[in-house]
Amino acid sequence: MAVFNITHSHPSAFILMGIPGLEAAHVLISIPFSIFYIIGLLGNFTILFVVGKERTLHNPMYLLLCMLALTDIATPTFVVPNALCIFWFNLKGITMGGCLTQMFFLHTVSLMHSTILVTMAFDRYVAICKPLRYSIILNNTRIAKLGFVGLIRAVLFILPLPLVLSRQPFCANRIIPHTQCEHIAVVKKLCGDITVNTIYGLVLFFVVNMSDLTLIALSYGLIIKAVLRLSSKKAHQKALNTCTAHICVMLTYYTPSLFSNLTNRIGQGIAPHIHIILDDLYLLIPPMLNPIIYGVKSKELRDKVGKYICRK
Template structure:
């Protein structure tokens, strides 16, 4: 298999993932933390889903949304990490053209789903704190299901043009993708055509979806904080705020790496290429790894249930 970056083609059959440009010799070492984070992400998110399913007291909207988040994290990390690890361990960088576009689509779709789920989790916290008496009547099981379907459909529809636009460009230059996975801009930059449509659409969708989600989260937490500060005692304020702290940590874990990845990809022209790639990988690795840890450590019901499973029962 040739790794030449001078290969010319019009209708590519495959691309070659380069990994972390400039750090190819260190791929084996880089794979160790990547593999560890992926293992934690898979084990942690499966555990969250299992605990919520097995514990009847957790059959509430907050934990249903948490299950949606865990499942989304599983798919988001699994979309990229197995191929990345095969590249690091076996130098298996070749990826079929259609498989590359499929991976691109799922990366963006699951990222959009995660953003949407974080938004509806903020709405759940808003109703629970600002209008607790109506929480069970507003967020019924059918409503939760409809919200979940809406989040999925929104991501599926908005991200669908990405692979179709990428497919229509002619590729007649290098088939080397300087990345560990088929990141959208890294792929379309290989086209020998004006890719403004792809670039502007990607930028518009990012601002639209993330802007709407973050705006809704900010408005929700503005009302939540106002309600908390109206409580009569510090203990009551701390206890109420504690119900939101896990969600706030998860929001930061998702949006901060995402923001860094987006800004360095679009505007960080002086940032080394290997930094672009490593930051993009943190975006699909760190949130899936941290989310179950955050909720497991800070949510009493989940922590107690987990300890009950792990602690041997002596008779």
Template sequence: MQEIPLCLRVGNLLPYSMSDSNTTDFTNPSTFILLGIPGLEAAHVWISIPFCTMYGIAVLGNFTILFIVKREPTLHEPMYYFLCMLAVIDLVRSTSILPKMLSIFWFNSREIDFNSCLTQLYFIHCFSVIESGIFVAMAFDRYVAICDPLKHSTILTNHVVAKIGLAVMLRGSMLILPYPFLVRRWPYCKTNIIPHSYCEHIAVVKLACADIRISSYYSLSVAFFVIGLDMFFITMSYTQILRAIFSLQTKDARLKTFGTCGSHVCVISAFYIPILFSSLMHRFGHNMPLHLHILIANMYLLVPPMLNPIIYGVRTKQIRGRLLWLFTHKGT
């Protein structure tokens, strides 16, 4: 990804670059400059339309999920508690990038304060790790519900669900905490222009004029630890679930039981597939245009928050029924 040459080709942004005269004593910039989607500047306003639409659907859908679960006592059980956690995480993740992105697209407001950049970076990566952990918790919930249904209510009590949620949050917070500290540690004497629409970790540290292998190796380790282990635990859970399902006597029973996992499988796919695709592009797609990398990175943060409430709203009978009840009674 040729960040610096691309920045230097953007003539109207050259005044934002740091002059050579102050590179010797420079440590941290007061601001960074976000380019948005390099190469597609002329289409920024048009690109903002689908982004705004996705964000609007995400906000409406996730708040609807939270409202329905809160109002419906029959939904006060582990599966829906985890779903509410997922809704809050999706709201935080999408909100952490979109307001600044729209200010770039609409008002050409490209500057972002150094500390604000670090905060955005931390929130994006922290809540991505937390969301991955919630998917593991949801897989465990489905495993207990299907493989040992008689003990489900005694194993996954409200107290246990709260502990799982706290553990998942602590894991994400602690694993990502070194990111901003390492970013703050590096000297930046090349440029303060980030060829991205938000403060992504590697995009920021690549601007440092120092050996950034610690940041690179640590981020790679976190990705392997989180994605690798979480997908392993999810795969193990669903291996046991499928064994339990195929042991059922009738086809209808198998389909009905697997149907309770359908929503979870869909949201897992919507979360992990873009991550894997983006990782493959970074490793092997060096000849692909930079704007394609940025667009996929944006889709990864905006599409799952939009799809998750739709998937659960359509596929979950209890949520769908309660939503229809609200609409029909509102009209009467």
């Protein structure tokens, strides 16, 4: 990311202020930022390493988990190093190209993350509702193709954001009260009409996110319907246990995501630094928790990780 000191800022640069109102606490705030980031990296790289090494884990469910781990590595990596430069060295300047690039990758990975969660819900639906046809409907090649389609979808939806912004005039005041080039924060620096940008942002939020949530809800509705048909309580519990980890991961992603988006748009009474902290935690907490959730809920994965730890 192109970053440089505020005292040498080029006229075309933006100034990321970090967390306004809490400048004196920036160094202290950087401590949990760093801890969450390091724990997330260790957890997600562990999943990639173990799944890559263990051939018994080379199946659609764990391939999806690896794809989720990659997005969980990328998401905070696009934000935390830049934020730490602000907190530690007061390096607040960022070029327009660097700002729009950060915005593009950050939102693309976020949308890709949502796509993976939808695919994981479909995977659980097939595993529970059509177990005899699971290997026919889903295999590693098909999952890889679905992942590629999801990536193309994310790029096509997000690419217009920086392209449109790069062609619009920005005001002389390019100070962004944030640790990152979040779309809404950058749009507020435009001097022209922001209607198109606002409407497109709302379309992305409601149409894309809500369609993903609808598909997930549909999958789980069919899963619950199938589970209720089972006669044994033990079978009920076993079927639902296979979904527990995915449900927890969805809650850690969509709950703060929806809350952050809504507060940014309608939460005018909330202090700015609260908005910024919530946005940052939304990018840091889920990537840190996801490996822990799957490590606790998946006995097979937990045993494999334990094997490598004991070997060390």
